[in-house]
Amino acid sequence: QRQPLLTTAYYRRTCPRFEQIVQDTTINKQISSPTTAAAALRLFFHDCFIHGCDASVLVSSTRFNKAEREADINLSLPGDGFDVIVRAKTALELTCPGVVSCADILAVATRNLVVQMGGPFYTVKLGRKDSLTSRAADVEGNLPRPTMPMDQMIKIFESRGFSVQEMVALSGAHTIGFSHCREFSSILYNYSRTSQSDPAYYPEFAKLLRSACADYQKNPTLSVFNDIMTPNKFDNMYYKNTQKGLGLLKSDHALSSDTRTKGYMDLYSRDQNAFFQAFARAMEKLSVYAVKTGRQGEVRRRDGAVNFIDGEPGNMKR
């Protein structure tokens, strides 16, 4: 696929305060809701892997269309991730109406929030257009699940041009944020530390998780930190944890035992600089993955709705 032309100067004349407005919004939002950074980072990943970084994940369902947001895997995306984008969009529409795409806001907000958590800076080029469609049916099978075989996880990344090493680097995102108990609880029982395919939980950690999640079937909102050591800091602790049996998801354990990924997990657990460099480069690459320019998309008036669909109520006319 041809790489469309994005530039860092895209809004320099049409919306010179773009960067400042997004920056003010992410800082205020992260202070009032500390879960925002992880929420936005996962939201961004789930957007980019489905038809590129085009804010398709932000679209709400209508009577006529079940949108990506309502795909099963996206139901757990927290409201704070959507809210920070809506806030920036609202401020930007007051300053430079109809100019800045939701896709650009999501890309820059995510980068800012990663940096605010202590993670590496990377350049985000601008000029993405927003998608004209969003379909829940396009999601399943195109995002990794914790119980997927490694072959399939690798395929999902490689089919989008991301190497095994880049997959491992991007997974370091699990250094922040939460997972719901239902995502890993079934493997907390009856696992064997010696079986190749079972996760090698440190026994005391498994015990802790079993008690934290004991009630999860009655209370599906129960969740735990992805990184129990430094949950609110973007660092390489995710890799150190998984090596010690403190990985949370089955996929985290798989990455540290599979021969194709283990070497990179070792490298990033030893060397935070190597991780930061690889993560920054992979995020920069992710942020331009399959983006839409020109007439392939539009600048939405609101994040949650495409501007006009024939005969569809609830959407603004052009």
Ligand code: HEM
């Ligand atoms: C490699 C395969 C991956 C799998 C199987 C996976 C799976 C998951 C699952 C099941 C959760 C818990 C969601 C919940 O219960 O609410 C989660 C959380 C998260 N994932 Fe991943 N993920 C993967 C890769 C990635 C990548 C590449 C990124 C970003 C670059 C990412 C960023 C996050 C973040 C930030 C959270 C925390 C979300 C929050 O706190 O709201 N993940 N992931």
Ligand SMILES: [Ca+2]
């Ligand atoms: Ca998308």
Ligand SMILES: [Ca+2]
């Ligand atoms: Ca951490």
